[in-house]
Amino acid sequence: MSTLAVADLRACFPALQEKGGKKPYIYFDGPGGTQMAQQAIDGMLAYITGGMANLHGAFPTSVGTDNLLLEGRKAVADLLHCAPEEVAFGQNMTTLAFSVARSLGGFIKAGDEVVVTEMDHRANVDPWVTLAKDKGAHVRFIELNPETYTLKLDYLEELITEKTKLVAVGMSSNVTGTVNDVRKVIARAKAVNAIVVLDAVHAVPHLPIDFQELGCDILFCSAYKFFGPHIGIAVIAATLFEKLQVYKLAPAPQQIPDKLETGTQNHEAIAGLIGAITFIERWGEGASRRERLTSAMQRIERHEQQLTTRLDNFLRQIPELKFYRASEATYKTPTFAFTIPGIKAREVTSWFAENYNMCIADGHFYASTMADKLGVNPMGGWVRVGLAPYNTMEEVTRFEQGLQEFIRTKVRP
Template identity: 75%
Template sequence: MSQISIEQLRADFPALREGGQQKPFIYFDGPGGTQMARQSIDALVGYITSGMANLHGPFQTSVKTDILLEEGRKTVADLLHCDPHEVAFGQNMTSLAFSIARSLASSISGEDEIVVTELDHRANVDPWVTLAKDTGAAVKFLQVNPNTYTLELDRLNEVITEKTKLVAVGMSSNVTGTVTDVARIVARAKEVNALVIVDAVHAVPHLSIDFKALGCDVLLCSAYKFFGPHIGMAVIAASLFEKLPVYKLQPAPQEIPDKLETGTQNHEAIAGLIGAISFIEAQGEGTTRRERLQSGMQRIEAHELTLAERIERFLQEQPGVRLYRAPAGTPKTPTFAFTIKNVNAREATSWFAEKYNMNIADGHFYASTMAEKLGVNPMGGWIRIGLAPYNTLEEVALFEKGLQEYLAEKGIR
């Protein structure tokens, strides 16, 4: 497998061009949202400037929008390996999750149990906790191991039982980068006929996804995490989607996937989404779009792994730094959460922003259950470095220099 050309790849991101500021920005905030690829910007602006319209009209701009939505579903289907009619668009992942949760209420009772995890972003916890509150169902948590930052899957059989009706799990932690063995959870859930909801928001920018192979019922993600605009996607298995009693306007379409897409969709964002996926496709090779997307993701993953291995080694060696990272052998995305002894996280990230123009985030990142369990909130949460494919070895080296300088200023040796 040939490597990506980092110079050519970076040329596709206008935000990376040096402007009038003294130092160029260094974007280490990928988990919070990546920069937008040129292909996405061009597609979004192209749709707007060539004339917009709503759906189902006889005139050219309306027909163009109908075709746009159809192409958007096909493009997402190739990225995630699902059927186009299983793809629904929405405001964001969180809104889609709440809509699906509300629709599932009629199938959940007070005798049932819903399973969520301590590792996850609350967007894949609270919609289902709210569903439990509304229906009287019990909530159980798959616990996170405080030493390995992985879920305690050895307890699956006692957590997921015959009473379980729904299991919600994240494919990858947006804090520690831990990639969870979702297939194992799906297998156990299916033994008791429970639905499985997978949050792939943090996984899609880094891993090749196969919805059909996963065997889950719902997969959720957001385009602004993989080089596109702010728009959410829900992939819902047709067998569930067909019978899902969604809340909708009476005259609105009854068929899938339209019935979940309440109101007029963000058509320009869907155009940008198609452009973002075409950026990924351009990184790969193959005879079909699916093959090129898989190849492109493999090359992105290989590039990010090189940088990630260096950052991980470096952070593990620094005095006063605690890295929250799963052990070797556990799959992980290039996302690093750490704390510095006696330092508030916001103080450190502000220093990096001022001194080095580095966009490094801090906080609990909505993984608030894990943050509370691991006791990081009094320090302002974690400091998080999150890589994207446009990051370089030179940027990593500058971060290393900066952190050593900061530790020296603090007298940490």
């Protein structure tokens, strides 16, 4: 497989272009949201300027909106390898997760158990904790190993039992980049007939995803993490989806996936989502869209791993910082978290923005259980550097120079 044509890829992002002689920002905040590809922008503008309409009308623009939703589901189905009728859209992953949790109320009763993790973003914790509280169920946590930054999976048989009705786990940490062994979790959960929820918000931008092969019941992701607009996506296995008792208006559709999509959807965002998936497809090869998308994600993954190896090796050699990253044996996304003892995280990120034109994030990133366990909140959380396929080795080198300067001038004065 040929390498990713990064220069050509970067040309598809207006935010990455020089404007009026001003250099663009260096965006190292991919985990918080990527920049939007021109194809996504074009899709949104085409819908907005071509005549907007709501669904189920007899006139052409309404029929066009009906077709837009169908095409959006098909595009997501090819990206994630699921059925189009298993794809539902919503405001964001968090809102969808709470809606799904409420719809799962009939599956949970007092005395049951719900299993979540200490690593996850709270969007894949609190909806299920709230559900358990409402139903009188007990919550158990898959613990984080604070030394390895991985989940403790050696005790799954004791943790996930016949009492377990739902297990929620993230595919990849949005802080440390750790890619979890979700197949092991899924296998144990399925052995006791528990529902499995995967948070793939941080995984989809970096890894090829196969919903059917994973065998989970519910998967969430968000288009703004992979070059599109702000819209959430829920993929729910049809056998479960059909059974969900969704809170909805009485006249609203009963069939899947429409029954989960309460109210009018963000149609222009769905148009942008299609554009974002079309953008990804452009970088792959194959006879079908699914093949091209898989090929493209593999190519993106290879490029990002080259940058990851370089930056990982660099950060491990800086004695002045605490690096929160799993060992080489653990697969990880290009997401790096560190703290500098005695320095607030915001001081670091503000300095990079002012002196190096770099967008680097700080905080707990809603992985608040992990932040508490690792004791980073007094420092304002972590400094997080998150890469995307439009990042280059030159930008990584520039960051390395910046960090060395910061330590030289701020830490070793």
